[in-house]
Amino acid sequence: SETSVPSYTPGINRRSARTRRKLRNGLVEAAIMQPPEDRLMESEMRAKVYITNQEADLAIKELVRCTALARICYGDHHWKLARAHSNLAKEYFHLKGLPIQAIEQAEKAHGILLAYSQLPASDEEKREFLRCLIAHFHTMGRVLTAQQKIKPAEQSLNKAAKVLEELSPVNGVSHEEVTKIKIELTLSYARLYQKQKRTAEAISNYQQALSLLQSELEEKCTERITVLRDMATAEQVQGDHESAIQHLLQAHSILLSKDPSREETAEIAHSLAQAYAASKKEGVNGVIEKYYEDSVSGYKEVLGLENSKCLAVLDDYCQFLILIGKHKQAAVLLLDSLESKKSTFGELSAEVAETYRLLGGIELAQGDQKRAHHKLKKCLEIQILLYGSQHAKTRASQQTLDLLSKSLEVVGKERKSDTLRERPPFCAVVPQHSVPGGVKTNIYD
Template structure:
């Protein structure tokens, strides 16, 4: 009994040590030395700061924010509530929040807290207050970025101007060296450029991007990865202003930097895609060869990819098909699109925007070639998917419906042979391939009230009634939960029912003991 009590106390102490230690929770399984509980706060603070920098450089921003929160608590313990170091900790946390999308308001609140601390803090002697001024520069810059993210452009501009003015004064007074000033200027100029671009003021943004790039190249080197994002943003502004040659050159410069850093295949593909996309944006025939070259390079990097890489490949391939259509190679584009349809169904799902768009493009090609029947068939599939994804009143759905209405008047579409009662559904792209059909928790009833015959295992059909019955019901989707939409959506099963003329559709579906929400779409075809 005594031994059990001692074990309980020991386990409880280990939990306390883990809670206050800087060691990540995932390592709780390792027996932590109890001396970690008595580690000096300044050592813990230093360790947290180093871990925050490491996480940030690895783009693990969520973990970095976690460490920066700990830094605030430890800084308060080490320096008190009125020290400029506490303001610096709040600024660092605000910068961490800015790296996480949607947390600009939290960043602003921590910047305001830092300003309050600096205003009320005990200032060090004049000769020792350089760190406080540097902290103030970071405060103004961080506040400006937070306000920019919140689209408060006037206040953002004021704070960025304060940061730039203070940095210049410190340089003139000899408080900071020129190298420090250049690094500060690079960040301020980039934020100013982004502020103007957010307001669609490309002319004002352009010189700030150019200055930011110049300062980064001086401080980090012309081949540094820090240049890549600035080069791409600069190229985007030049493209919007019609400076296509300069835009292509800057995208190409960024691409060469990426290739020099041993990138992954996906990174290399994305970089080449930027160059190709910029080349077709100009609309000039002299840039077509460049676009072709970098489209091929981009797709070659991802041709054998799986998962997200395959999805990226198919998206780039769609852009390539659009390029082929622009330059008049419509047959090649159509062939690629037709061949990609099966892969898109496998990667994105049957009921996905990518599949709908492919059917729309293929239907448009058939329409342009005078194949009204083929166009009607493909656009019908597109319309069914769009109706389920976007609803019947969405502009994309309405546009497809309008085209379908025009096509319906074509002779080869209007006069169609009557389908037999057991004809397959037009939309059969997502028939089940796998799964146990006998495990579907539902009962289906025919219009006559007779219970549906049990489905054939592995097969996609339920036959309601005898072979000469009223209808055939086809369920497209696996019983084990084939995800036709992303996980955050309800599971969706598409049901297509063929009805003979004059028949009255009556379908009753009850779902029993379902472990997930089901959305059933029923479409009737005469």
Template structure:
């Protein structure tokens, strides 16, 4: 009996302990759940104590997808405008995902998002194959699965199709498939003209679209080395762009430079310099950086220096000086870009016959180049080469040999003895040595005649010297 009572007391104690453990666990779970609910309430409720954090949480968690899509599109445009190309493509990828959420897999808006991403890859990162793949996906959506607006109001689909064919043409152009590129650009042109005829697009928007299509046509012709055919397309694109954006628009600058490049290749130097000057005036009229203005002046100087007309030499020197002045203002005279432009200016001076002036500038720049690039650098070697050529032109063979020898030493260490630059310098030095040898070689003097009665001492043997005075 006593044993039974003891067992009962032990069981009661064990049961009481289990009840306490269960009660503690229940209280702990309730406390954890209460704390978790408090966190959720704090996250979604707006209280004066934490208003800014709550607003941020609400913005992130409860923003509608279409609002997120609108913000992503704005971010993509802003990043593209500020040349943050990598971030722009990321935002375009987000736009594609949000468009699929908002409109589904078969809406023309999704095709438009694919086209925008294709343009991002093509224009911002130069990934032509990815651009082509997204354009093909957009084409598939538009042609087979479109459930867009009714035919009475299909302006959006038409505009999307114009952008599709133009983007596809640009991608094929970069992939050097010129025939397919031209076919897609022709489709884009026909659709844009149809939009204009039906009154679905305003004239200014049509002109802007035409400018991009004609520009692409010109690039197709230039890629095929058909520069004469490219010029009319460039000029039509420029007219459309000036009509839609204005003659002073910054968007005209790259088009003017491409047009000038085609004209320069055809040796239309006056027209090329004129278009580059027009682009330079647009750049100067904007609040751009010193480096951008320097690049613009350099393009004018480079084109004028390539012209064979003596009248363009003054133009070249003027814009070389302007370019170096802008670079000096933004970085000083010891930057790599300034020294590179200065070398190009010295080469121009040598071609123009101003060797002494070029030599003076090169000697002054040598110390800065050694400090910037080091003793054994391509820039220092090029400076010695230019100094040697200038000394050759001036007839100073000793100075030419000295500077070319330094150039050869640096080139041998940098490129090796069999590099074409090293071999060219060695050939110049060999030619210089031959010329110098001919110039300094003494004329042979006639030998003195031996008197008839002069006799050679009989004790002098062959192969031995004359006897000394002591003998």
């Protein structure tokens, strides 16, 4: 008979384990012996990949490593350390949405750059240094804009624009690179002006950015979608709803041409629904409903009904349905979403209170005061816990409920009065008997 080979061979396994340990130790030793400049370069490359893939946590971890390696390579006062802090600041803001951490890193970079006095030794170093300054001031401008620090934000953007003028004539800097930076700065100015309610200037900057995008990049590029949507938002503030709708339709067309995700189409459908609704044009209710339905179904499909973004769009849709008198449809959607809101936001949340308020309003519009009172009472109870009894929302709900309670009391009294009027006379319901002598009479006579 054949001799079976044992599946476990102690000698072989011991040797393979030793081999693995040697290999691992060799890799660790190689990493330790690797010059910090090479490790910094590798970390920067990995960070770029993570940023491109929107892997925020990994990108931040790698950029933190870059700051440590830059300090080892160049010391505490070199502009390349400032660049590492500036890159970290940018992604704290861009990828993580953390302005406080971003400004902390940007201020570290700023302190190093202020103290740095050496002139760049070559054209290549000059290019890198100027790029570092532009990125630093631009990031500062964006973060300060988000923090509503308008004046210092504008000053930072102005500094970035001034350094860009110095970068343009330097050898080795392409026209495409300058244009790309110019587009980014122009958009940052537009958003700054939008925060200041300088709507006309914001729209002008959006148009300028759009022109640069059209002239330098492909006509149907994803960057244009963002610009068109932001410009439409500014136009709606200005009351130019027709232009806003046209720009959103343009963005929608570009989006559909590039095989978009379901979430992207849901997002722009929501924007179009809101724009058409704000325009108050006649005969567009069907269009608005279609866009809202597309948006809600898209978010449901990708994110699920319990997602906060999906629930917010659903509430917008329900408010529109209430506005056009489709109360039953709105009530069904609101009731269907109620448990999801309780699960997502909590039973004692502003979102749940608002749902009860809308449902109460629908019941009131349909003439069911008792049901309306029940829903509005639930809304009020939550609002008192959330905001206190003196908050504007709580007081408004209390006033509505008081009026409704009085109305119900009046109705109750009227019904009682009607019941008394319709009741037969007392003598008609008391039994009558025959008394001796053959005469019928009431027993109390």
